[in-house]
Amino acid sequence: AQSVAQPEDQVNVAEGNPLTVKCTYSVSGNPYLFWYVQYPNRGLQFLLKYITGDNLVKGSYGFEAEFNKSQTSFHLKKPSALVSDSALYFCAVRDADSNYQLIWGAGTKLIIKP
Amino acid sequence: GAGVSQSPSNKVTEKGKDVELRCDPISGHTALYWYRQRLGQGLEFLIYFQGNSAPDKSGLPSDRFSAERTGESVSTLTIQRTQQEDSAVYLCASSLAGGPPGELFFGEGSRLTVL
Numbered sequence: 001a002q003s004v005a006q007p008e009d010q011v012n013v014a015e016g017n018p019l020t021v022k023c024t025y026s027v028s029g030n031p032y033l034f035w036y037v038q039y040p041n042r043g044l045q046f047l048l049k050y051i052t053g054d055n056l057v058k059g060s061y062g063f064e065a066e067f068n069k070s071q072t073s074f075h076l077k078k079p080s081a082l083v084s085d086s087a088l089y090f091c092a093v094r095d096a097d098s099n100y101q102l103i104w105g106a107g108t109k110l111i112i113k114p
Numbered sequence: 115g116a117g118v119s120q121s122p123s124n125k126v127t128e129k130g131k132d133v134e135l136r137c138d139p140i141s142g143h144t145a146l147y148w149y150r151q152r153l154g155q156g157l158e159f160l161i162y163f164q165g166n167s168a169p170d171k172s173g174l175p176s177d178r179f180s181a182e183r184t185g186e187s188v189s190t191l192t193i194q195r196t197q198q199e200d201s202a203v204y205l206c207a208s209s210l211a212g213g214p215p216g217e218l219f220f221g222e223g224s225r226l227t228v229l
Contacts, residue, residue, distance in 0.1 A: 001158055007166065023116045032215055032216055034217075036171070036220075041222070042160050043118070043205060043207075043220035043222045043223055044157075044207075044218075044220040045220070045222050046218065046219075049214070049215075049216055049217065051215065056204060090157070092158060092216065094215055094216050099215070100145060100164065100170075101162070101170075102216055102218075104156045104157040104158075105156055106155060106156040107155075107156050
């Protein structure tokens, strides 16, 4: 069965430190992978995606993610966290049996402390 | 408009009442999705519209839920005889058909509270 796992409900990081939000997936075929961010009382915003090519993908707000095929992971990273990065982060993978369905992780709450 | 617009932003209703939620997608976006987000949980797919094709209703949780969309414009999600478990944020998203896969544009959601 196709699935996305975000093993951490919450991640706490001090401002200025590097951050990682973890995502692993299970999907048949080549995965299309995505990260979205949800700020408080706002809709989700697209951050970045991996379709093909370089395993390190750069996105909005200084975020990047590394696709690791052998570990079936797509962890979100940022070298230096800002308090304004505090939000809910969702990982998603495109359903291999559909050209429009996304399978969503449960989300990880990222808290950046000053 | 500039983005996906949803209304109402908040709705409090009594159990058993019907509610209607509205989504106005980005102009030119032929694909439209409805999702449900319960507190502390991920997104639950409800329904997908693509142009004039038959919608994918596979995510609708019961026959109390229905959605309509006329052409490539506004969509309404209707919940009849609401139950307390329907309390959630209902998110609408749109995208370009044939556009970058998976890049959805979301509205800010309609928060439904059923008392």
